[in-house]
Amino acid sequence: MTNRRFTSDPAVAGGLSVTGLHVVDAGGRTVIGPVDLHAAPGEVVALVGPSGTGKTVLLSAVLDALTPPLRRAAGQVRWQGTLIAPGTAARRWRRRCVGVVGQDPAQALHPLRRAATLIAESGADAVSSRAALAAVGLDPARYADRRAHQLSGGQAQRVAVARAVAAAPDLLVLDEPTSALDEAAMQLVAAAVRVRRGDPRCVTLLVSHDAAVVAALADRVVQIDAPVTPARTGSVPRPAPGATPLLSVRGLTVSQPPGGTALLRETDFQVAAGELVAVRGPSGCGKSSLLRAVAGLHPVDAGHARLGGTNLPWPVRQRARPLLRAVQLVGQHPADALNPAHRVGAALARPLRALAGADAPDTHIARLLTQVGLDPGIAARRTHELSGGQRQRVALARALAAGPRLLLADEVTAALDAATAAGVLDLLDRLRGDGLAVLTASHDPAVTARADRVLLLHDNHLASEDPAHAR
Amino acid sequence: MTGPATWLSRVRHGAWAGAAAVTVVGLLAVAGGVLAPHDPTAPVGAPWTPPGPDAAWGTDALGRDVLSRVLAGGRHLAVTAAAAAVAASALGVAGGLVVGWHRGPVARLLTAGMDLLLAVPLLLIAMVLAVALPGPVAVVAATVCGGTPLTLRVVADTVTVVRHTGYVEAALGRGESDPVILAREVLPALTGLVRADLATRFVAALQLAAALSLLGLGPAPPAPDWAAMIRENLTGAALNPAALAAPAAALAVVSLLVTVAGQLAGRTRGRPA
Numbered sequence: 071m072t073n074r075r076f077t078s079d080p081a082v083a084g085g086l087s088v089t090g091l092h093v094v095d096a097g098g099r100t101v102i103g104p105v106d107l108h109a110a111p112g113e114v115v116a117l118v119g120p121s122g123t124g125k126t127v128l129l130s131a132v133l134d135a136l137t138p139p140l141r142r143a144a145g146q147v148r149w150q151g152t153l154i155a156p157g158t159a160a161r162r163w164r165r166r167c168v169g170v171v172g173q174d175p176a177q178a179l180h181p182l183r184r185a186a187t188l189i190a191e192s193g194a195d196a197v198s199s200r201a202a203l204a205a206v207g208l209d210p211a212r213y214a215d216r217r218a219h220q221l222s223g224g225q226a227q228r229v230a231v232a233r234a235v236a237a238a239p240d241l242l243v244l245d246e247p248t249s250a251l252d253e254a255a256m257q258l259v260a261a262a263v264r265v266r267r268g269d270p271r272c273v274t275l276l277v278s279h280d281a282a283v284v285a286a287l288a289d290r291v292v293q294i295d296a297p298v299t300p301a302r303t304g305s306v307p308r309p310a311p312g313a314t315p316l317l318s319v320r321g322l323t324v325s326q327p328p329g330g331t332a333l334l335r336e337t338d339f340q341v342a343a344g345e346l347v348a349v350r351g352p353s354g355c356g357k358s359s360l361l362r363a364v365a366g367l368h369p370v371d372a373g374h375a376r377l378g379g380t381n382l383p384w385p386v387r388q389r390a391r392p393l394l395r396a397v398q399l400v401g402q403h404p405a406d407a408l409n410p411a412h413r414v415g416a417a418l419a420r421p422l423r424a425l426a427g428a429d430a431p432d433t434h435i436a437r438l439l440t441q442v443g444l445d446p447g448i449a450a451r452r453t454h455e456l457s458g459g460q461r462q463r464v465a466l467a468r469a470l471a472a473g474p475r476l477l478l479a480d481e482v483t484a485a486l487d488a489a490t491a492a493g494v495l496d497l498l499d500r501l502r503g504d505g506l507a508v509l510t511a512s513h514d515p516a517v518t519a520r521a522d523r524v525l526l527l528h529d530n531h532l533a534s535e536d537p538a539h540a541r
Numbered sequence: 542m543t544g545p546a547t548w549l550s551r552v553r554h555g556a557w558a559g560a561a562a563v564t565v566v567g568l569l570a571v572a573g574g575v576l577a578p579h580d581p582t583a584p585v586g587a588p589w590t591p592p593g594p595d596a597a598w599g600t601d602a603l604g605r606d607v608l609s610r611v612l613a614g615g616r617h618l619a620v621t622a623a624a625a626a627v628a629a630s631a632l633g634v635a636g637g638l639v640v641g642w643h644r645g646p647v648a649r650l651l652t653a654g655m656d657l658l659l660a661v662p663l664l665l666i667a668m669v670l671a672v673a674l675p676g677p678v679a680v681v682a683a684t685v686c687g688g689t690p691l692t693l694r695v696v697a698d699t700v701t702v703v704r705h706t707g708y709v710e711a712a713l714g715r716g717e718s719d720p721v722i723l724a725r726e727v728l729p730a731l732t733g734l735v736r737a738d739l740a741t742r743f744v745a746a747l748q749l750a751a752a753l754s755l756l757g758l759g760p761a762p763p764a765p766d767w768a769a770m771i772r773e774n775l776t777g778a779a780l781n782p783a784a785l786a787a788p789a790a791a792l793a794v795v796s797l798l799v800t801v802a803g804q805l806a807g808r809t810r811g812r813p814a
Contacts, residue, residue: 181702365710365714366713366714367710367713367714386713386714386716387713389716391716394714394715394716397714398714399710399711399714401707401710401711403707404707406706406707406708407706407707407708407711408707408708409706409708409726409729409730410730411729411730411732412708412729417708420712420715420725421711421715424715424716424717425715425716465707465711468711469711472714472715
């Protein structure tokens, strides 16, 4: 893991030039580096690599915005040939020249400001902020006055991108800017970033797990090596879905906000044991609300559900222990999925004790972490020491710890690179062989390709879609 | 955006240094009396004697040793302020958890009652209470009246954010009861906020206790007390400045240290606070 070097062209005078960047943690252990990274003026450089290799840390280190206990032990950052010293000089540089879209943009949007105001934070006037909203596919008339909590995950992400792009920063840093976006929205975001290509004032750094985004945008790809090889499981036989429906929903009506605009109207659907059902649809159409409704976390206006022959009450509070155990949700936002006060082991031990009835959870914790492709040693860490992809997999392990019969997975592969995502999907395939049913909302073609059925959420209804045309 | 890495790593070391400093000063304030070289209530020389070999910081209005009185004079203030801070913060956090979690009619009623308390000037409440109750009890009661509503609001607002996080929803999905979720998931996530709030309440309570003591509503003479010392030695400031400066500095150092320690405590570990 030490002395990893990122292959790139060092013979660049202008633009961004990073040499010998070395980041260590509190104990002085190497986290990344030493790293050389160069981006010529007008270039879009993509950093790709497996989850947990320190891509986000590298971006923070370049911007001199590392959070403790991480710190920069060595290295230089030059911008247009000028050395950027850490501290005040770096802060001024960030304010003057840099725009950032971080992972989990919904958290970066001020909860009390409206979308148009958020974009104006970057210095844009009212007219151009509305134009920036339109450019990322959000109708200004409908979305300009919404606050962060009234936006879906994908919409919040697009507002964050619009905010960063509207200011036309000299250096734009994008960390997974399309993780919650469908194909059409992704193309719009790509177009908004693509105008920067070739402009000699602009440099863009991009971290993405999405090969399509990288292919569409990047002039150059920098591969970051894995510190550990993710647990690969090889090819897994596709389980045959059972015939009897495990979950059966009739007449489901869900609105957002509760009691407001209907997202789903009188919708029926079924999920059989061992089946993987993917829900697709444009950003903001209600995929997350559907999963949360089934999980009992989003109020339901009307409808009935049955799980394996017993009545499934909607509110999670009215569900008996066996039903709670049977239905588990993995949420969309890895940033707040885990309690910052607890260690990973504690987060997994709780469902093991409370729901699965395990007396000695330690062995189960190691097994669960290994299952999702994580090192069992991670159990001793706290949330803030994990990357977005690692948090997402811990959240998945926590849901699996309960031993569910139905897993509700909201964009479960969004923060993962292709190899790790394939490992997670292999795991789900194996568990499906034992009868686990998975209902997932996903934009990821890798997920829809494996799905037994794809449901398209359109015009407030779910319609079956032939998996062959899922792309 | 956070500051540069070097500065931030210094903050973490600073947190430990801060905790150590607060512990030492806290022990001195509460139990410094045992280190006093003289009886803090008995005269050792002429009034207003400047610092000398007999009395390191000189003597006060009645010829008593200033150093001994400063060492022994923090206990009443520090213990009262600590009790007041713990009471105000604990009630505020408990109320904030309930209000932020339920947001029902009871929560609205509780918030309205707290707003009513906030509307009455704090010093007025404190003076009325000090006349009716013993000094320390008045300080605790007034700090609760003035501090609990503020703590409640901050905690309640944070709880409304935390209740929609993935980890709280996961706890709901496990069928945990409300008290268990609040105790196991919500409260630990608020640790930094609670520590910082406790420090703020302590400083406010210390100032209130000192103010009441200064007005003569504190411990009865001849008991040593920093605030009372400031009042007693004001007239002799020209003869022995140390008799006035030492208790004032002691009050300032304790307030400052607790404030800084509270800020550091709220900042560690990157918790949502």
